[in-house]
Amino acid sequence: MYIKKILWAVALIGLIICGIIAYNIYGAMFSPNTAFNNEEAYIFVPSDASYNDVREQLEPLLVDIDGFDALAKQKKYTSNIKAGxxxxxxxxxxxxIINSIRSRNIPIKISFNNQNSIEALAGRISKQIEADSGSLVNAMRDALFLSENGFNEATALGMYLPNSYEFFWNTNAEKFRDKMLSEYKRFWNDARVKKAQELNLSPNEVITLASIVHEESKKRDEQPRVAGVYLNRLRIGMPLQADPTLKFAAYQLPEYKNTVIRRVLNVHKTIDSPYNTYINKGLPPGLIAMPDLSAIRAVLNAEKHSYLYFAADAERFGYHKFAKTLSQHNNNARQYQRYLSSQGIRK
Incomplete structure (x- = not known):
């Protein structure tokens, strides 16, 4: 009888212990364990992260980090970290939480525009995805990649069309570059390639011209007319004489570093550079800036007219006065030069 009581007591204690263990397991798995007030919090797990790196981000977000540790170990998450x-x-x-950080990598939207060099673009992208700017520059300037896909150092920036795109945060430099090539090819569909061919231009040349148009005018309603002027000049073999290309050429020289050219002078027209479109006919070797999509579309759908000249309009900021004759243009240009002088703008 005494032995039976002992056995019953042992069994009862065992049940109690099992119940406590079951309760603790249930609590560790299914009790709420968040310590923040917002609806959502986010963690960013690098590709080379250890469990301790993840834990460091989670600790301020959770009520009981030890309980999380126990379950993470039981579910083998501690040795199977996922980036994203x-x-x-x-x-x-x-x-x-473990299911989320193990299998629910969230896509993010990245965007860029007005990045006027590969280095500037890489810096912008590196603030939005895991890849650092150095690895992005190396991937984007890779000579083999460029040659295999019809680009070179001068045209490389033209592959990156300013817009918003969806990526995973843990995208590396090569995957970013390769997806942007796919987006570039998607943009250059058969219809757009045909329009370029009708202009006797390649896609790279369209983007080069669009970069000049975009630097000349940010007004979308005017860009097709500006594009028409440049196409007219190309058609008759007249130099483009585009002031933005002079600025670009000047900024490559040491004496113009960290300066802003507000007024193009005759001295700029003598700069020895393939980007000087006053002394070199045709398009420059590559784009001078990242054009908006509106400028690319403006070239492909340029206004058909007889204008060969345009000058900034002092009365309508951002717009231009167009002319068919040199004498009319010189008159428009003098008006704008007088305006610059009245504002004290000498260079």
């Missing part, structure tokens, strides 16, 4: 951006919703339990 992950969301933790308010009220999530440890089981939900």
């Amino acid at each position: 951006k992950f969301a933790i919703r308010k009220g999530m339990n440890n089981n939900d």
